[in-house]
Structure formats: structure tokens, C-alpha cells
Amino acid sequence: MGQTFGKEENKDLIPVIGKCYDRYFADPNKKWNSAEFYHAVCETVEEMNKMLGCTQFRVPKTSTLELAYHNHHKGKEKSLSKEEFQRILQDIILDSGVTGKxxxxxxxxxxxxxxxxxxxxxxxxxxxxxxxxxxxxxxxxxxxxxxxxxxx
Known part of the structure; x- marks a missing residue:
């Protein structure tokens, strides 16, 4: 009844997050600016929405994304790890919210x-x-x- 986000979908999102990480962040030599990073995160949110079958997650604010990036990316000179990427996505999804009503x-x-x-x-x-x-x-x-x- 109704399409809302629950714990069952959370398990299904982990492969989507991993696939998007491999697509956008696997190259350790790539230098990121904030616009490219924001675009990659928005593409990841879009993939998660496609997997759920409808729009569920709001696109995050730039300030929220920057704050989550600075809070979780510890090795400033190293590339983003998969665990850091998952934590960043968790923060922005919790802050941005779910649109399913x-x-x-x-x-x-x-x-x-x-x-x-x-x-x-x-x-x-x-x-x-x-x-x-x-x-x-x-x-x-x-x-x-x-x-x-x-x-x-």
C-alpha cells in the first residue's frame, strides 16, 4: 500500500550504489571539482529512483552535499572510498528526505x-x-x- 521507502529497499540499493561508485569514482587519479561531484551524486540518486520504480529521493542541496563530503572524506589527497561514498549518500538522503507520500x-x-x-x-x-x-x-x-x- 503506497510507495514509501522502507528497509527492504535499503538492501536493494547497495548494489546500485556500488555500481555508481565504480562508474564515477573508481579512477583514483581523477581530480574532482564540486560540480562534477554533485553531478555524479545526482546521477546516483536518479539510478536509485529508477530501481525503486518512481521518484522517492529528493535531489540534495549543494550545501548538504559539501558538508557530507567534508565530514566523511578523510583522506583529502586520496580518492573517495566506497565506504565514504555510501556514508555520504546516507547523510544526504537522510537530510534531503523522501518524497513518497x-x-x-x-x-x-x-x-x-x-x-x-x-x-x-x-x-x-x-x-x-x-x-x-x-x-x-x-x-x-x-x-x-x-x-x-x-x-x-
């Missing part, structure tokens, strides 16, 4: 929309369709919409 969508669609449409129906045409038919029909339509939008 599955439970809010479910409550809005399953309870909110039928209630609002019932009030509107009662004002506009109270006797046009009986409430015993109207409320389940609107609820079913909102569940169908949730399914079509991949929220369920």
Missing part, C-alpha cells in the same frame, strides 16, 4: 474524495443518485485512479 494519498483518495463529492452531490442534486450507490462508486473510482497512478 503513499499513505497520505491513500487517505485522501479513499476517504477525502468520497466525502467531498457526497457533500457536493447533496448540495447540487440530493435525490439524483442514492447515497448507497454513489459513495461506493466514488470510492471505487478513486481506488481505480490510485491504481492507475501506481500509488497502490
Amino acid at each position: 503513499g499513505i497520505k494519498d491513500i487517505f485522501l483518495f479513499i476517504f477525502g474524495i468520497p466525502i467531498v463529492t457526497t457533500f457536493i452531490k447533496q448540495r447540487a442534486a440530493p435525490n439524483a443518485v442514492p447515497n448507497d450507490v454513489f459513495i461506493p462508486a466514488v470510492t471505487s473510482a478513486s481506488v481505480f485512479l490510485l491504481a492507475k497512478l501506481n500509488k497502490l
Whole structure:
């Protein structure tokens, strides 16, 4: 129910993080500037979102990324290690947050929309369709919409 980030997805993200590390950071002789590093992290976040099937993680702020980089990259003259990269990603994801709001969508669609449409129906045409038919029909339509939008 709803697409939110949980512990099960965390295990699946470790290979994605490793693959992105190998793609962007495996060369120990590459000199990084902040724009290239930010781009590589954004590409990694995009890969994690693709793996989860929808947009889950927000793109981090530059200040958050720089702070996490300076906190975790100990060997300033050496290249970034895989463990340091994972810790940096953990910090920026925890700070940036998750955009999945599955439970809010479910409550809005399953309870909110039928209630609002019932009030509107009662004002506009109270006797046009009986409430015993109207409320389940609107609820079913909102569940169908949730399914079509991949929220369920």
C-alpha cells in the first residue's frame, strides 16, 4: 500500500550504489571539482529512483552535499572510498528526505474524495443518485485512479 521507502529497499540499493561508485569514482587519479561531484551524486540518486520504480529521493542541496563530503572524506589527497561514498549518500538522503507520500494519498483518495463529492452531490442534486450507490462508486473510482497512478 503506497510507495514509501522502507528497509527492504535499503538492501536493494547497495548494489546500485556500488555500481555508481565504480562508474564515477573508481579512477583514483581523477581530480574532482564540486560540480562534477554533485553531478555524479545526482546521477546516483536518479539510478536509485529508477530501481525503486518512481521518484522517492529528493535531489540534495549543494550545501548538504559539501558538508557530507567534508565530514566523511578523510583522506583529502586520496580518492573517495566506497565506504565514504555510501556514508555520504546516507547523510544526504537522510537530510534531503523522501518524497513518497503513499499513505497520505491513500487517505485522501479513499476517504477525502468520497466525502467531498457526497457533500457536493447533496448540495447540487440530493435525490439524483442514492447515497448507497454513489459513495461506493466514488470510492471505487478513486481506488481505480490510485491504481492507475501506481500509488497502490
